[in-house]
Amino acid sequence: MSKTKPVHEIRHYFSPKDPFELFTKWYNEAEKTEVILNAETMVLATATKDGKPSVRYMLMKSYNKEGFTFYTNYNSRKGQEIIVIEGQIVKNDAKVSEDYFHSRPKSNQLTALISNQGEVIEDIEDLVKKKDDLRQEYLDEHAVIPKPDHWGGYVVKPDSYEFFCGHQDRLNERIKFRRPFADEIPDEKLVHTGEDGWIYQYLSP
Numbered sequence: 001m002s003k004t005k006p007v008h009e010i011r012h013y014f015s016p017k018d019p020f021e022l023f024t025k026w027y028n029e030a031e032k033t034e035v036i037l038n039a040e041t042m043v044l045a046t047a048t049k050d051g052k053p054s055v056r057y058m059l060m061k062s063y064n065k066e067g068f069t070f071y072t073n074y075n076s077r078k079g080q081e082i083i084v085i086e087g088q089i090v091k092n093d094a095k096v097s098e099d100y101f102h103s104r105p106k107s108n109q110l111t112a113l114i115s116n117q118g119e120v121i122e123d124i125e126d127l128v129k130k131k132d133d134l135r136q137e138y139l140d141e142h143a144v145i146p147k148p149d150h151w152g153g154y155v156v157k158p159d160s161y162e163f164f165c166g167h168q169d170r171l172n173e174r175i176k177f178r179r180p181f182a183d184e185i186p187d188e189k190l191v192h193t194g195e196d197g198w199i200y201q202y203l204s205p
């Protein structure tokens with residue numbers, strides 16, 4: 001027997017038809033759900049110019065209609081790759097990164113200073129030692145740890161969103177939002193008019 005939800009329930013899941021508002025609704029629900037420990041964990045996939053993909057977890061630290069922000073080491077592998085994605089991912093404002101950096105626990109700030117993310121190391125103890133040495137320099141509780149240039153945020157500027165609603169019988173439901181192509185008029189059968197300039201389509205699972 002199909003476990004797919006009746007159409008009126010699906011409409012309820014996939015409403016409103018502004019993907020940012022829909023994201024906000026689903027995200028707020030995920031944050032309140034006890035079995036989801038870190039709702040802000042996201043998976044970031046990038047590819048090299050010759051198409052070699054890589055994925056890794058990131059923490060989404062803020063979001064708004066302009067995009068989704070995470071913080072990282074700009075010199076790391078993903079930093080190199082993201083920059084080639086045209087117009088979709090941008091470094092966030094240096095001042096925003098600066099403020100966020102100083103809002104983090106001092107110990108985390110020090111780690112950003114001593115770790116060249118992705119670099120091959122002999123032993124983690126070397127970094128522990130490096131960090132201990134550096135800690136001595138910033139013992140004063142008012143000492144400001146300078147944000148390294150290679151550390152900051154990226155904003156993923158979405159040009160499409162997909163929402164996936166899983167069902168036990170695998171007849172999962174998917175809705176994808178994108179911006180219309182030039183002169184595209186939704187036929188309201190396969191392509192529908194959404195809100196805030198978005199159009200949407202249902203996808204086969």
Ligand SMILES: Cc1cc2nc3c(=O)[nH]c(=O)nc-3n(C[C@H](O)[C@H](O)[C@H](O)COP(=O)(O)O)c2cc1C
Pocket residue numbers: 041054056057058059060070071072073076077078079117118
């Ligand atoms: C749950 C989780 C959250 C993570 N969040 C971040 C993050 O916000 N920023 C970051 O630079 N690395 C984060 N990491 C580590 C990355 O997944 C990754 O190992 C690291 O950024 C190096 O990636 P790269 O070598 O592909 O550049 C996280 C790992 C896990 C398991």
